[in-house]
Amino acid sequence: MYNLIGAGLIVIGAGIGLGQIGGKAMEGIARQPEATGKIQTAMIIIAALLEGLAFGALFLGK
Amino acid sequence: METLLNDFSPGLFVVSTILLLALIGLMVKFAWKPILNSLEERESGIEDALAAAENARKEMQNLTADNERLAKEARAERDAMMKEARDIRDKMIAEAKDDAKEVTTKLIETAQASIQQEKQAALAEIKKNVAELSIGIAESVIKKELSNKKDQLELVEGILKDVTLN
Amino acid sequence: MKIAQKTIKFLLIAAITLFTSASFASGSDKKHDNQNDGGRVNTKEEVEAYILHHIKDSHDFSLFSYTSNGERKHVGFPLPVILWTSEGLVTFMSSEFHHNDDGHVIVEKNGLKFAKVHSKIYELDNGASSINFDETHHPTNAHKTLDFSITKSVVGILLIGLLLLFWFSRLAKQYKTKKIPTGFARVLEPLVIYVRDEIARPNIGDKHYRRFTGYLLTVFFFIWVLNLAGLTPLGFNVTGQLAVTGCLAIFTLIIYTVSGNKDYWMHMIWMPGVPVLIRPVLAIIELAGALLIKPFSLLVRLFANISAGHIVVMSLIAIMFTLKESLGVVGATGLSLVLSFFITLIEVLVAFLQAYIFTMLSALFIGMAVAEHEHH
Numbered sequence: 384m385y386n387l388i389g390a391g392l393i394v395i396g397a398g399i400g401l402g403q404i405g406g407k408a409m410e411g412i413a414r415q416p417e418a419t420g421k422i423q424t425a426m427i428i429i430a431a432l433l434e435g436l437a438f439g440a441l442f443l444g445k
Numbered sequence: 446m447e448t449l450l451n452d453f454s455p456g457l458f459v460v461s462t463i464l465l466l467a468l469i470g471l472m473v474k475f476a477w478k479p480i481l482n483s484l485e486e487r488e489s490g491i492e493d494a495l496a497a498a499e500n501a502r503k504e505m506q507n508l509t510a511d512n513e514r515l516a517k518e519a520r521a522e523r524d525a526m527m528k529e530a531r532d533i534r535d536k537m538i539a540e541a542k543d544d545a546k547e548v549t550t551k552l553i554e555t556a557q558a559s560i561q562q563e564k565q566a567a568l569a570e571i572k573k574n575v576a577e578l579s580i581g582i583a584e585s586v587i588k589k590e591l592s593n594k595k596d597q598l599e600l601v602e603g604i605l606k607d608v609t610l611n
Numbered sequence: 612m613k614i615a616q617k618t619i620k621f622l623l624i625a626a627i628t629l630f631t632s633a634s635f636a637s638g639s640d641k642k643h644d645n646q647n648d649g650g651r652v653n654t655k656e657e658v659e660a661y662i663l664h665h666i667k668d669s670h671d672f673s674l675f676s677y678t679s680n681g682e683r684k685h686v687g688f689p690l691p692v693i694l695w696t697s698e699g700l701v702t703f704m705s706s707e708f709h710h711n712d713d714g715h716v717i718v719e720k721n722g723l724k725f726a727k728v729h730s731k732i733y734e735l736d737n738g739a740s741s742i743n744f745d746e747t748h749h750p751t752n753a754h755k756t757l758d759f760s761i762t763k764s765v766v767g768i769l770l771i772g773l774l775l776l777f778w779f780s781r782l783a784k785q786y787k788t789k790k791i792p793t794g795f796a797r798v799l800e801p802l803v804i805y806v807r808d809e810i811a812r813p814n815i816g817d818k819h820y821r822r823f824t825g826y827l828l829t830v831f832f833f834i835w836v837l838n839l840a841g842l843t844p845l846g847f848n849v850t851g852q853l854a855v856t857g858c859l860a861i862f863t864l865i866i867y868t869v870s871g872n873k874d875y876w877m878h879m880i881w882m883p884g885v886p887v888l889i890r891p892v893l894a895i896i897e898l899a900g901a902l903l904i905k906p907f908s909l910l911v912r913l914f915a916n917i918s919a920g921h922i923v924v925m926s927l928i929a930i931m932f933t934l935k936e937s938l939g940v941v942g943a944t945g946l947s948l949v950l951s952f953f954i955t956l957i958e959v960l961v962a963f964l965q966a967y968i969f970t971m972l973s974a975l976f977i978g979m980a981v982a983e984h985e986h987h
Contacts, residue, residue, distance in 0.1 A: 427971070439911055459757075465862065468833065472779060476775075477825040480803055490790075
């Protein structure tokens with residue numbers, strides 16, 4: 384039960400983080416469409432790092 | 446974490462390590478090395494070809510520039526030659542003119558000199574004739590006049606006057 | 612041409628040895644109540660057990676199963692089981708377990724007794740004749756053995772490895788005769804160039820990228836093709852096995868640890884430009900990050916994404932059974948089809964994305980290790 388709550392918290396946190404990353408990346412692309420490639424690469428890397436963190440936490444709790 | 450560890454199979458880990466090592470080795474040897482080498486070769490080939498084309502273009506430009514320069518030079522040379530010829534011609538004409546002028550002036554001069562001489566001679570003769578004539582006249586006058594003494598004196602006086610005036 | 616012929620021969624030989632020795636056959640056995648290996652699944656619990664069973668490695672290659680005349684028929688082929696036990700090496704075919712996965716079938720070999728519980732093979736302790744479980748469903752009178760079996764994942768690795776070798780050695784061979792490859796190799800070439808120019812070169816740097824491109828290319832195509840193979844009805848879940856992703860992550864760890872230059876270690880162990888007192892603390896953080904967190908995040912990310920993908924796809928397919936009562940057969944089937952179709956499309960994207968991210972992060976870590984800092 385508690386680890387389910389913990390998992391929910393992790394997912395909330397990760398969701399907020401991913402939303403921030405995606406949103407800011409979109410803003411960046413809208414402001415500078417010519418930098419789309421670079422922004423996307425950086426976005427994917429940061430999202431992957433966040434994802435790794437979230438998964439790590441999820442599995443530690445499982 | 447516990448489920449994670451329980452799911453982990455050390456045997457599969459060992460087997461997949463061996464298989465992956467073999468796969469990486471084989472792929473690098475039989476696939477990636479030749480592929481990457483060929484790709485690089487092709488890329489450098491394309492680059493070389495582009496550079497060669499650029500060089501050829503530049504050479505072509507140089508060639509046309511050379512041609513143009515040569516043509517210009519030839520034209521300039523021709524112009525110079527023509528100019529020289531014209532100059533020579535002009536010079537020759539001028540020289541000829543000068544010569545002709547000189548000759549004519551000389552001729553004129555000699556003619557004038559001879560005319561002068563003739564004139565002098567003629568004048569001298571005229572003078573001589575006039576003198577003789579005047580002497581004759583004077584002789585006859587004197588012969589006629591000298592019968593009168595007073596007239597004689599007058600005459601002498603008058604001649605003397607003329608002489609001083611002369 | 613020669614290499615291609617050799618590869619084909621090799622493939623054929625491998626396939627033949629695999630399939631003939633395993634005697635492609637349909638085995639049949641009595642249905643056990645608690646058997647979650649391809650039995651009928653109707654309730655939520657059964658669906659859950661079925662899914663959890665299917666994302667695990669399995670000792671036999673089952674294609675499908677059906678029930679006729681009250682007997683459960685399995686179509687597929689068994690795979691060899693190779694165990695390192697307390698008595699040494701023991702081998703037998705997985706068909707001896709008769710598709711049982713809950714420890715009821717005991718196989719006796721070399722005087723040792725083995726039982727398979729949840730895709731793990733246990734060696735029974737001396738004197739025990741059947742397996743006992745505690746309340747958390749762990750066997751009490753048996754212990755795990757080192758299992759070097761040719762499991763379904765190993766078969767997947769072998770098949771995909773040979774496929775990759777075949778494809779790319781053909782591409783390599785084509786360059787000998789022509790400048791631009793034709794046929795399927797023409798599809799592969801831009802992918803190779805993509806990995807080299809978009810992943811390896813920008814992250815590692817022009818000077819060093821050549822040394823690591825081979826590894827990165829292998830890993831990229833290995834993960835990608837295996838992810839895609841996992842979406843086929845063959846049901847490989849190789850990149851969803853912790854052992855496989857762990858192996859890949861450890862390769863990356865070894866590569867960037869071994870090729871790390873002086874600057875890299877200097878910055879890790881004795882960070883210049885910070886107060887001396889903080890340096891040991893930073894060193895601990897940096898070392899933990901480089902040696903534990905980085906490979907751990909690599910291995911868990913791939914494992915979790917692929918496993919989660921499989922679970923979601925299978926859960927959506929299971930809507931067919933679980934919502935049969937409330938939506939009717941047609942409604943439940945239609946809903947399940949539509950949802951699983953779209954999630955499968957997303958999974959195709961994820962298959963590429965995870966291969967890309969794994970390769971990208973590996974390249975990034977290697978790039979950090981070999982980067983030359985200008986001295987301040």
